[in-house]
Amino acid sequence: MGVEGIGASVVRKEDRRFITGKGRYVDDVKLVGMTYAHFIRSPHAHAKVKGIDSSAALKMPGVVAVLTGQQIVDDKVGNLICGWAITSKDGSPMKMGAWPAMAPETVRFVGQAVAVVIADTKNLAKDAAEAVVVDYEELPAVADVRSAIKPGAVQLHPEAPGNIIYDWHIGDEAATKDAFSKAANVVTLELTNNRLVPNAMEPRAAVADYDAAEEHYTLWTTSQNPHVARLVLSAFYNIAPEHKLRVIAPDVGGGFGSKIYIYPEEMVALWASKKVGRPVKWTGDRSEAFLTDAHGRDHISKAEMAFDKDNKILGLRVKTHANFGAYMSLFSSAVPTYLYATLLSGQYVIPAIYAEVVAVYTNTTPVDAYRGAGRPEASYLLERMMETAARQLKVDPAELRKTNFITQFPYQTPVIMAYDIGNFHASIDAAMKAIDYAGFPARKAKAKADGKLRGIGLSCYIEACGIAPSKAVGSLGAGVGLWESAEIRVNPVGTIEVLTGTHSHGQGHETAFAQIISERLGVPISQVSIVHGDTDKVQFGMGTYGSRSIAVGGAAIVKAMEKVEAKAKKIAAHALEASESDIVIENGEFKVTGTDKSIALPMVALAAYTAHNLPDGMEPGLKETAFYDPTNFTFPAGAYICELEVDPGTGKTSFVNFVAADDFGRLINPMIVEGQVHGGLAQGIGQALLEGVVYDGTGQLVTASFMDYSMPRADDLPSFKLSHTTTLCPGNPLGVKGCGEAGAIGASAAVINAITDAIGNNKLEMPATPDRVWHAIHG
């Protein structure tokens, strides 16, 4: 490893612009003649739009246009799509209701846009929006799954009778039934996985610019996947042909899944820029983010686990109802199915699994992938189940897990996934050692003497990342392939540009990806630029989500590098009059092994571009592209242990210690990896203790701002103790697994298991607010 190669904790190249205020986010973009969009949103969870009177608004100074849902329908802009087809148990396709970008007839959640005002300034647009009169006929609304599936419940979409989108299943029902019939013990559990708001700190934004002369559009947008955005805006929404649309995702202030989707606001901004003939900027405010960013999670589950007399798991049965909100968001259908139920084997040998998932419409904001996406729900369910079982079976929770760990790899679970490699004992042992698990009873006794309730909780998670083999996901209903691309350009002076189809919105790709190049060529990372986030610059790519960037995007870079190196070696061998097989690359030089003959990379590059003396038949240039399609998912796994104290007087939880032992395979930049884990843990802990969306019975969002939705602050969280155990992923050339979501997947169960251990009451739902914990203690 070089000082800046793989495994080095290099400080980030991108940081200088962020710490000096020079980051360039979408809202920082200003264009000549730019107008500002402000959306008129439904205050009702369910209503008919009877009419929109914008005459007064149009007379106000600075108002350019008021555009409505009917106009967007008239212009044949496509309805929003869902990119993953799920088939119900009975063989019928999922039942999807229409979702126009602005509602022409019916609104189905509070905050759904019905019209947009375009004006010279943001304030004028807001002023004018108040003068637009929308005539609503309120309809009854249903905001929760239990009510939505009741007979006679109000219907959201005519396409989905009973508000049911699909009733899907996976696994072997008969084998599972058989396993339960042989059980010595059965443990049951009912759980809610609370709905969350992603709340990336940068609100979504779009700047759209239509060039009438060229019939060309440019869209700056807060996207995790600009190429996917361009494809969808072109192929499905018919707003602009793909070759006439440039999508730029510049610096993006966090995503966590919420910026994967192509939302109505971005569609409308693009469409409106042509309508009004001027650039249009829309910048969401936080209140709009609460109402319109795709929410996450929101499951209700019943689970049963069967054990034999030796505490070996025989089977698992799960029934989950997933709240989809009012419309099917882009990847919503995949989240509670192939990203959730396929992980229900966890780290354990479970011979028989059967899971059913019912997807339900409600009059709430649409739900889609949020950091972890399905895997946190699976992990939370399983790990609370293991803890509950240990208490019921009166065995140590760590022992019960160890008794059931998978130890032979590859391992085929009963729910599709084939784990390639792992060492679950190593992770749990590392975590137990780090937290001094053996010393816990003494610490608990001491805390009790001080009037505090102390608890310890474990969570052993596994997840499927590096999404994903295109053929596999295609066979499961995905509308896209999930490969990734890379182009390496060695410039004539030997500097290197890497064009990646992934997108960095905090993950540090500009540094970590450069380290891969540095490792291979021995050049400093300062000679390497990572280019991403612009469809005019970068070849098609699938973007960043599902902890895929290094495992899939990084692998694509390696594949492209292999081609570059092969050609460069040919050029070097020709120049040095040596055999190609004798050329090795060291410290930026191409050397003839066993001699002192060498040629530096810049000279090889220059030779490639002058083309004065290349091997016969060789094309000039030194630029290669690779499209890498993974052969399997990757399977990061680990063990988290949380030790905390509960104040019985207030129900408030304070952390004593939080340890994480993760196996991410090879680490490219350990500093960045640890940062990813910290952030994931914070979101997992946030879900466990603080965050939870509340709707009232009429579908009004109660937690509509940071005043009521608890965001984790610095004093809510501990410093984390991290460690790594390593099994190299055999499925990709870097041996990497991905690390972006792990913390969010594994943390929440550890926290809740610790609280329920502390208070001696397992009946506790997330978020475990002081109020809830106090009630759980005192009844």
Next chain:
Amino acid sequence: MYETTYHRASSVDDAAAAFAKGKDSKFLAGGQTLLPVMKQRLAAPSDVIDLSKIKDMIGIVPTNNGIEIKGATTHYDVAESSDVQKAIPGLAYLASVIGDPAVRYRGTIGGSLANNDPAADYPAAVLALNATVKTNKRTIPADDFFKGLFATALEDGEIITAVSFPVTAKSGYAKFRNPASRFALTAVFVARSPSGEVRVAAAGASQSGVMRVGAIESALTTNWSASALDNVKVSASGMLSDIHGTADYRANLVRVMAQRAVIAAG
């Protein structure tokens, strides 16, 4: 935010005159409540009259019988004041836990009291410490000042110029933060005067805003100790109840926070 007209007042009289001239004027002190409300378009004053640069309204003055804090004095300056720390340590502590550091630099005692948010901190101190609110028109005893949620005895155009706190023997404050807003979910100020009178006020708890807690006052009058409150019953009736805390939880917090305030008071 709706368009408005901003005035920077140079004196209390100037402020009062500007206020009277506007169609629907509002005083702007630190702005840490008014501006967020205006940003949400929940308030639309025709004129905002900035009090924060009026020299006569800033400062902390020790008096014969305690301490006077001028109306536009910031929370930060109160928290950092050695005079306040010495005379009424519970008050200095309270000022140090209002909002967050940026809010404490701008927010003022007068603004907080005039707004009388049920979850604000200062009203509990003013009530428990039996302070006197001074305005440009009169003086108002604490017991007459607070009139329920966001309501006070202040008349239209009346400006809080200072708050006068009598010296105390003991003062302590304990706040349990709302996990989202970080306002007081429930907070309690306990005070004992040199003559032994105990006054206890709770914020964030009651549907009627800041309130005195008789049961706790009488228990502490008999025995100034946290354990004296172990078996005191605070009724949940009339308590606020929301997603962050039910009425019975808040009633419990009143007792528990009172105990912690007593411990803090020493």
Next chain:
Amino acid sequence: MSTVKLTVNGRAVSVDVEDRTLLVHLLRENLNLTGTHVGCDTSQCGACVVHVDGRAVKSCTMLAGQAAGCNVTTIEGLAKGDELHPMQAAFRDNHGLQCGYCTPGMIMSAVDIVHRHGGKLDEETVRQELEGNICRCTGYHNIVKAVLDAAGRMKVAQAAE
């Protein structure tokens, strides 16, 4: 409309704005100082923190008019030319940022925290003092490390002056 005169990053400026203009919008829209961000509309996230007369305040909760005559420092004015402020350097060296959106406000608040507490900072104090700054990426772990590191660096820098 009013004319607001103030000093921003050492430069005297005069700007015509509507009276309802917030300081943050004056900075971003009129002066093109886009390093100061807006992350919420309830004055809680702290992405907009700047220094006004040496104190870290939320520029989204201050009218531009209130800043008239004041000395404002934004994230763009913190470094001395190419030389980073110790807090900026500490954020980079400790990986105290990811997406960078909360970072300017975080750094401006952190400088103020060190100014107020000097070298007496500990982890618990830093965590409490960051109450008005929300970060969604880092879990605060490395931000806390960065602030503590910078407190040491700023002490050294002060001693050297």
